[in-house]
Amino acid sequence: MTDEPLLTLRPDPDGIAKAAAILRAGGLVSFPTETVYGLGADARNDSAVAGIYAAKGRPSFNPLIVHLPSLSAARTLCHFDDAAARLAGAFWPGALTLVLPLRPDAGVSKLVTAGLETLAVRVPDHPVAQALLTAFDGPVAAPSANPSGRVSPTSAAHVQAGLGNKINALVDGGSCAVGLESTIVSCVGKPALLRAGGIPAEALEACLGQPLALPDDPETPVSPGQLASHYAPQGSVRLNARTVEDGEVLLGFGNVEATLNLSPSGDLTEAAARLFDCLHQLDAMGAARIAVSPIPDHGLGRAINDRLHRAAAPR
Ligand code: TXA
Numbered sequence: 040m041t042d043e044p045l046l047t048l049r050p051d052p053d054g055i056a057k058a059a060a061i062l063r064a065g066g067l068v069s070f071p072t073e074t075v076y077g078l079g080a081d082a083r084n085d086s087a088v089a090g091i092y093a094a095k096g097r098p099s100f101n102p103l104i105v106h107l108p109s110l111s112a113a114r115t116l117c118h119f120d121d122a123a124a125r126l127a128g129a130f131w132p133g134a135l136t137l138v139l140p141l142r143p144d145a146g147v148s149k150l151v152t153a154g155l156e157t158l159a160v161r162v163p164d165h166p167v168a169q170a171l172l173t174a175f176d177g178p179v180a181a182p183s184a185n186p187s188g189r190v191s192p193t194s195a196a197h198v199q200a201g202l203g204n205k206i207n208a209l210v211d212g213g214s215c216a217v218g219l220e221s222t223i224v225s226c227v228g229k230p231a232l233l234r235a236g237g238i239p240a241e242a243l244e245a246c247l248g249q250p251l252a253l254p255d256d257p258e259t260p261v262s263p264g265q266l267a268s269h270y271a272p273q274g275s276v277r278l279n280a281r282t283v284e285d286g287e288v289l290l291g292f293g294n295v296e297a298t299l300n301l302s303p304s305g306d307l308t309e310a311a312a313r314l315f316d317c318l319h320q321l322d323a324m325g326a327a328r329i330a331v332s333p334i335p336d337h338g339l340g341r342a343i344n345d346r347l348h349r350a351a352a353p354r
């Protein structure tokens with residue numbers, strides 16, 4: 040909780056300079072990325088990072104992603120093997136997070152890694168995030184800017200509603216184009232998919248020329264944040280609904296009659312971009328029982344279904 044009212048900043052040079060100064064002073068700044076809004080703090084500052092966990096109500100065993108303006112900046116924190124260098128070269132800046140061996144001299148707070156010897160790093164592809172990271176000129180730890188376990192934010196209004204009284208500043212950069220969090224790949228050993236996300240696994244596998252190990256493979260390192268219940272709206276969620284029961288509202292996909300539709304034309308990119316906003320809208324409507332149309336399980340559909348399964352999980 041901060042004493043000062045939330046400072047909403049414009050995504051112009053003045054707003055970016057103010058946001059960077061707040062980060063330097065150990066404050067919490069929410070900023071837009073192409074995936075979702077992040078809640079940023081100086082990754083080298085223990086008390087600033089502790090503030091992220093407190094604001095989100097996040098369990099401290101769940102490590103954070105560090106955001107950097109470039110691959111060369113990321114190389115000062117982590118070791119890149121051939122697979123990691125190839126993925127970063129192909130998909131950065133973009134919706135890909137790499138989990139890599141942490142350099143002992145990286146200077147990142149142990150609270151960021153939750154004590155692990157690996158670090159999750161990402162170079163976002165959003166002009167406001169890029170400008171802020173460049174102005175700050177250091178590593179920015181940033182989880183999604185939502186209370187822990189709730190739906191991730193894809194607009195400044197979502198951040199304000201969820202965390203408005205717990206953070207120092209918010210840079211308003213409009214809606215997030217991708218709308219789902221980054222895909223997380225571990226390159227500690229054999230490349231493994233830890234979280235489906237904004238870049239389809241098929242594209243990563245094509246780049247690597249080999250399949251990714253999956254989260255349930257015993258050799259895949261665990262991603263501590265993949266809690267079963269997550270992304271939860273206030274109402275209950277029923278998946279693969281082909282009919283609507285009494286008292287339910289339908290979150291549709293494709294050519295169906297629905298209260299809200301992720302994509303009437305059945306486009307997975309559009310559905311990904313709209314998913315969290317639709318869940319926020321259903322919360323705002325007070326929807327108690329949400330039925331969701333079936334979503335194809337390929338490309339971005341895998342990440343959409345991953346989020347929906349967690350939203351539907353017992354709480
Ligand atoms: O798109 C995104 O990735 C957004 C934007 C803001 O960049 N960030 C985001 O952060 O989704 P968050 O904290 O909501 O999710 C980060 C995930 C968690 O599941 C966490 O457990 C995992 O990354 N993670 C972080 N460091 C890790 C590590 N060293 N090893 C394995 N998993 C890690």
Ligand code: MG
Binds near residue numbers: 182183191
């Ligand atoms: Mg999150």
